[in-house]
Amino acid sequence: MAQKNKEHKLAINNEPSKKRSKNMAVRSDLTPFFEPKSIAIIGAIKSPWFGGLVTLNNLKNLGYGGRVYLVNPSYPEVEGIKVYPNVKEIPSEVDLAVIITSSRAVPEIVRNCAEKGVKGAVIVADGFAERDEEGTKLQKQIVEISKQTGIRLLGPNTIGTVNPYTGLITSPYPTGYKSIRKGGVALVAQTGIIGAQAFPFEDLQYGISKICDLSNKCDVNETDLLEYLENDSDTKVIAMHLEDVKDGRRFLEVARRVAKKKPIIVYKPGRTSESKKALASHTGSIAGDHKIYQSAFRQVGLIQVNSFVELFQVAKAFAYQPLPRGNRLGIITISGGAGIMAIDTATEWGLVLGKLSDVSNEKLFEVHPTMVGNPSDIGPAMPTLQDPITPYKKSIEVFLEDKNVDCLLITLYAYPETPPELYTRFLKDLQFGKPTDKPVVIWIYGPSNDTVNKICKSLEAANYPAYLDIELAVKALGAMYQYTQIKSKLT
Amino acid sequence: MAQKNKEHKLAINNEPSKKRSKNMAVRSDLTPFFEPKSIAIIGAIKSPWFGGLVTLNNLKNLGYGGRVYLVNPSYPEVEGIKVYPNVKEIPSEVDLAVIITSSRAVPEIVRNCAEKGVKGAVIVADGFAERDEEGTKLQKQIVEISKQTGIRLLGPNTIGTVNPYTGLITSPYPTGYKSIRKGGVALVAQTGIIGAQAFPFEDLQYGISKICDLSNKCDVNETDLLEYLENDSDTKVIAMHLEDVKDGRRFLEVARRVAKKKPIIVYKPGRTSESKKALASHTGSIAGDHKIYQSAFRQVGLIQVNSFVELFQVAKAFAYQPLPRGNRLGIITISGGAGIMAIDTATEWGLVLGKLSDVSNEKLFEVHPTMVGNPSDIGPAMPTLQDPITPYKKSIEVFLEDKNVDCLLITLYAYPETPPELYTRFLKDLQFGKPTDKPVVIWIYGPSNDTVNKICKSLEAANYPAYLDIELAVKALGAMYQYTQIKSKLT
Numbered sequence: 001m002a003q004k005n006k007e008h009k010l011a012i013n014n015e016p017s018k019k020r021s022k023n024m025a026v027r028s029d030l031t032p033f034f035e036p037k038s039i040a041i042i043g044a045i046k047s048p049w050f051g052g053l054v055t056l057n058n059l060k061n062l063g064y065g066g067r068v069y070l071v072n073p074s075y076p077e078v079e080g081i082k083v084y085p086n087v088k089e090i091p092s093e094v095d096l097a098v099i100i101t102s103s104r105a106v107p108e109i110v111r112n113c114a115e116k117g118v119k120g121a122v123i124v125a126d127g128f129a130e131r132d133e134e135g136t137k138l139q140k141q142i143v144e145i146s147k148q149t150g151i152r153l154l155g156p157n158t159i160g161t162v163n164p165y166t167g168l169i170t171s172p173y174p175t176g177y178k179s180i181r182k183g184g185v186a187l188v189a190q191t192g193i194i195g196a197q198a199f200p201f202e203d204l205q206y207g208i209s210k211i212c213d214l215s216n217k218c219d220v221n222e223t224d225l226l227e228y229l230e231n232d233s234d235t236k237v238i239a240m241h242l243e244d245v246k247d248g249r250r251f252l253e254v255a256r257r258v259a260k261k262k263p264i265i266v267y268k269p270g271r272t273s274e275s276k277k278a279l280a281s282h283t284g285s286i287a288g289d290h291k292i293y294q295s296a297f298r299q300v301g302l303i304q305v306n307s308f309v310e311l312f313q314v315a316k317a318f319a320y321q322p323l324p325r326g327n328r329l330g331i332i333t334i335s336g337g338a339g340i341m342a343i344d345t346a347t348e349w350g351l352v353l354g355k356l357s358d359v360s361n362e363k364l365f366e367v368h369p370t371m372v373g374n375p376s377d378i379g380p381a382m383p384t385l386q387d388p389i390t391p392y393k394k395s396i397e398v399f400l401e402d403k404n405v406d407c408l409l410i411t412l413y414a415y416p417e418t419p420p421e422l423y424t425r426f427l428k429d430l431q432f433g434k435p436t437d438k439p440v441v442i443w444i445y446g447p448s449n450d451t452v453n454k455i456c457k458s459l460e461a462a463n464y465p466a467y468l469d470i471e472l473a474v475k476a477l478g479a480m481y482q483y484t485q486i487k488s489k490l491t
Numbered sequence: 492m493a494q495k496n497k498e499h500k501l502a503i504n505n506e507p508s509k510k511r512s513k514n515m516a517v518r519s520d521l522t523p524f525f526e527p528k529s530i531a532i533i534g535a536i537k538s539p540w541f542g543g544l545v546t547l548n549n550l551k552n553l554g555y556g557g558r559v560y561l562v563n564p565s566y567p568e569v570e571g572i573k574v575y576p577n578v579k580e581i582p583s584e585v586d587l588a589v590i591i592t593s594s595r596a597v598p599e600i601v602r603n604c605a606e607k608g609v610k611g612a613v614i615v616a617d618g619f620a621e622r623d624e625e626g627t628k629l630q631k632q633i634v635e636i637s638k639q640t641g642i643r644l645l646g647p648n649t650i651g652t653v654n655p656y657t658g659l660i661t662s663p664y665p666t667g668y669k670s671i672r673k674g675g676v677a678l679v680a681q682t683g684i685i686g687a688q689a690f691p692f693e694d695l696q697y698g699i700s701k702i703c704d705l706s707n708k709c710d711v712n713e714t715d716l717l718e719y720l721e722n723d724s725d726t727k728v729i730a731m732h733l734e735d736v737k738d739g740r741r742f743l744e745v746a747r748r749v750a751k752k753k754p755i756i757v758y759k760p761g762r763t764s765e766s767k768k769a770l771a772s773h774t775g776s777i778a779g780d781h782k783i784y785q786s787a788f789r790q791v792g793l794i795q796v797n798s799f800v801e802l803f804q805v806a807k808a809f810a811y812q813p814l815p816r817g818n819r820l821g822i823i824t825i826s827g828g829a830g831i832m833a834i835d836t837a838t839e840w841g842l843v844l845g846k847l848s849d850v851s852n853e854k855l856f857e858v859h860p861t862m863v864g865n866p867s868d869i870g871p872a873m874p875t876l877q878d879p880i881t882p883y884k885k886s887i888e889v890f891l892e893d894k895n896v897d898c899l900l901i902t903l904y905a906y907p908e909t910p911p912e913l914y915t916r917f918l919k920d921l922q923f924g925k926p927t928d929k930p931v932v933i934w935i936y937g938p939s940n941d942t943v944n945k946i947c948k949s950l951e952a953a954n955y956p957a958y959l960d961i962e963l964a965v966k967a968l969g970a971m972y973q974y975t976q977i978k979s980k981l982t
Contacts, residue, residue: 049906050874126871130827131861172874176907176938191828192870193936197906200940243831269831272838278831278866308832309960336621337682340734341799343766353765370622375769379683380617383541383663415540415688416667445684447667449691449944469800 030220030228032119033154034163034210036095038067039170040087040118042109043101043125045072051100051172053078058196061178064167069094087116094118098160098170103127106156107141114149120220122170123155129216130157139218146219158215159195164208165234173197183207184236184319186229188222190214190243193308205460206319209234221246223254230258238264239315241308243279245293252300259301260490263318263483266302267311268293301486303479310475313467317476320463321439323484328354329477330405331375332395334382334413338443338470339375342409345471349478350485354405360398367394374405388415393426400436407439407477411470412455414446420454424462441477443470521711521719523610524645525654525701527586529558530661531578531609533600534592534616536563542591542663544569549687552669555658560585578607585609589651589661594618597647598632605640611711613661614646620707621648630709637710649706650686655699656725664688674698675727675810677720679713681705681734684799696951697810700725712737714745721749729755730806732799734770736784743791750792751981754809754974757793758802759784792977794970801966804958808967811954812930814975819845820968821896822866823886825873825904829934829961830866833900836962840969841976845896851889858885865896879906884917891927898930898968902961903946905937911945915953932968934961 039059045052052070059068070078073085084090087097087109097113099106103125113121128139139156146153154160160170164180173195180201186209187194194213201208209232212225222242229235238258245251258264270276271290297304305314329351333339343353353374356364364371368381371391376399378391385391392410399405412423427440442459444466446452456466467473530550536543543561550559561569564576575581578588578600588604590597594616604612619630630647637644645651651661655671664686671692677700678685685704692699700723703716713733720726729749736742749755761767762781788795796805820842824830834844844865847855855862859872862882867890869882876882883901890896903914918931933950935957937943947957958964 044874047874047877050877126861174907176942189828191826193826193829197938198904198936200938200943202938203940241828243828269835271835274838274844275831275834278834278844307960307962308829309962335682335684337680337732337734338684338799340766340769341760343769344760344762347763347765353769370617383535383538386538386541413689416665445689447688447691447693449694451667452691453940469798471798471800 030120030152030224032095032152033122033161033212033220034168034228035166036066036120036168038069038092038094038096040069040071040090040094040097040113042071042087042097042099043105045070045078045083049174052098054174055098055100055170055172056081058169058171058175059167061175062164062167062169062180064169066166067092087112087118090116095120097121098124100124100172103131103135103138103156107138107145110142110145110151110153111149114145114151118151120152120154122158122160123153124158124160124170124172126157128156128218139216143218153219154212155215156218158213159192159197160213162196162208162211169196171196177202181205181207182209182234184209184234185315186210186232186235186238188212188214188225188229188238189241190217191241194241199312203457205457206316206465209236217246223247223251226251226254226258226264230261236262237315237318238262239311240264240266241311242266242268243270248296252296255302256300256490259486264302265305265311265315265479266297267305267308268297301490303482303486305475305479310472313472314476314479316460317439317441317465317480318483320460320465321441321480322437323487324407324439324477324481325437325484326406327351327481328404328406330354330399330402330408332392332399332408333375333377333411334379335411336375336377336379338411339377341470342375342474345474346478349475349482351407351474351478351481354402356398356402357404360402363398364395367391371395388413389422389426392423393430396427396430400430400438405438407481408441409473409477410440410442412442412444414444414448414451414455416447416451418446418451418455420451420458423455424458424464427459427464428462439477439480440464441473442466443473444468521611521643521715523586523643524613524652524703524711525659525719525723526657527557527611527659529560529583529585529587531560531562531581531585531588531604533562533578533588533590534596536561536569536574540665543589545665546589546591546661546663547572549660549662549666550658552666553655553658553660553671555660557657558583578603578609581607586611587661588612589615591615591663594622594626594629594647598629598636601633601636601642601644602640605636605642609642611643611645613649613651614644615649615651615661615663617648619647619709630707634709644710645703646706647709649704650683650688651704653687653699653702660687662687668693672696672698673700673725675700675725676806677701677723677726677729679703679705679716679720679729680732681708682732685732690803694948696948697807697956700727708737714738714742717742717745717749717755721752727753728806728809729753730802731755731757732802733757733759734761739787743787746793747791747981750977755793756796756802756806756970757788758796758799759788792981794973794977796966796970801963804963805967805970807951808930808932808956808971809974811951811956812932812971813928814978815898815930815968815972816928816975817897818842818972819895819897821845821890821893821899823883823890823899824866824868824902825870826902827866827868827870829902830868832961833866833965836965837969840966840973842898842965842969842972845893847889847893848895851893854889855886858882862886879904880913880917883914884921887918887921891921891929896929898972899932900964900968901931901933903933903935905935905939905942905946907938907942909937909942909946911942911949914946915949915955918950918955919953930968930971931955932964933957934964935959
């Protein structure tokens, strides 16, 4: 199955390359980093908690179906597996090398890889431009080798890539889990905390298409990634953490093209001069003025968020829900106060409160007078009706049917001992047979963490994005509306 | 025990009243709302999931030690408990009434309460100024009764108060748990989602001193609450959600006075004209210009946050940790990228990166060269040393000892199968015998939700505030530094 998927994607990925100049096609083809048929893990292999043996174990866990070779000149085998002294002695083709060793050894290894015909190398090793002058020199050396030989380099100082569709994972850290859910969210970052070891990707109900830690970006950069993901049919939404941009002109050009097809959400630190200084020393690059970034990003249709958490939480709404047609928000709330908290963020993201039709208001009035209007406050209805479900069901039905509402925020209360499937069931019932084009996001709260978490999981398994922070829920809808606008402007 | 506590506090609360004018003391004495010796629950009593029977059950769960009476003219008993037809027929004194009935019945009940000598009434009933003209009239009627008779009114449309120290709870909703941790955080809001039914107060490691839902504020308002909490020895920090301010001049005067003694954190929606409109219809009041609020709040020393989640998450840092002496932040990070994410928020809250002493840098260098400096990046040290603990321990020790650091952010990685107590133990070890005056906040991440949650709980049980959002962790430190400045300016 994975194999079939892979070939399918390879075909797609090769197609657009023809349209580009030959050199461009070669420079941007990142297939070996995400769909290698064979991998050589080179360097530190023995430790059970960091290095090549861990990578190997991660690959096994995720069900990687390709060939994997271990390379280290110091020992002939580890845990019964043959270890080659040099990548060049591996008897068959190697698509991808994962290099986990001290920085000084890297240039020679990269050269060997290039001579072997390895197409790409993930350089996990640190101690390059991010460290000191010596490291900067070493980084220049490997870039030179890449230019001479055509081998592509990811990193250095990276944990590499993940492709849940083929079971590929290059991380040298243990993840503690056995699978990553397949889905449409591509995660790209200039830090290892995007990696499989950092977040509970097994628990997250929205699936992942690709993960990539760009880190030092000595060769492969954010624009290459965008071009790769543009044509990756598994990727529906791109979430990107950027510390800087390597080639601004090309990035903006490509971003504009890709943004027409897929939403690109960007979190870029560096709002303050203090953090710009720190950025310079982290990956050895100079970050430009933040306002210029913001303005340029906006012009080419990137959706900008302000924190790492937002990057994930906004992306998931795109993964779960359709885009809204317009900006008219409906709010169904069990608490008048919560409804109001949502409005500030909504307004800041360009949403307005939809004005319900008279028919809708009449239907709501029939259930309970306080439910009339938008936000529809169902709180007072509950004690009166002695029934927590009817007010939810009726109001959601009315809002989904009303032509003056484009998207919906529901605040859900997880009362003690709520069956985890309760809300999911009736949300599904409501949409049965008539898939809606109105995105729904949910804020959930209640007195039991356990119940809240279980309901979240059930909702997200059914494609309803659930949030523990009401502002974040609204922000996600706002970002979706922003993308609706971007699409209509760009195309 | 609860009884003893109560008397102790009553003595404290009465003391400062003497210093005020007699009238002021009477108007602001909210003791009956938080420390009543006896309660009458009036109105809807029978339902097992909303109303007086639930309130009674909540009181039992939290161990309320005072007398509780039920009042309803329609039946003589419920579940074997005597029900009085009228509050006036209760044979002994009643400090507090909790009125859960239709709005039209409320004026007469309030009058009866006043005649009985009840000192305060929590009006859970809705359908007042927040609803319609008739409700506005009814609200005016009860305010009139309050003015004539001196009975104080909380609400209407409120779930009332909680006092974990005496087991008091007036909420008509089931909480699903048996206790609320006692502590120093007072929560005040103009919405029921502050209530015991809304958040897992049993799980939260920072304890609660008082909870109050102000709602319509027909009588008791935010300023009364501030005056009460000013002298409540259990309250160390006040977190307040405000939709509007009833008497601006008095509020600012009192807020300035209280802010000298205790940090007051405020979240006020209404940044946009859309939400101001909604505010007007929620509690029937007109919200003024947000910028004027912001500026006035700043002048009197209120710490302002931008969301409901922040209100809780910033308050908890004050509850757990000492105030910083200055604004020099230390960052210990396992990820260079994460360290940088922290700096933007830090700068925006007035924090700067402390410059470590040469001695400190030498000590860090001894462990691993990458650890030198601030942020101290301990990530690269871990694979090298094959030891995740030493880099943490050493760097934390160095930062706590360095005189150029006033406060500390630690990013903790919960690697798979981390024992939940691991970090807590060594943090405790480091501070053993030498309590520090440097606040520490922690951002934690990892591939298992379960492990992360367990470590959070362990850390917070040991008074280290833990966050799943790095910006929020820094914001909490920033708010603490802001309060250090406020204290030095106001006093």
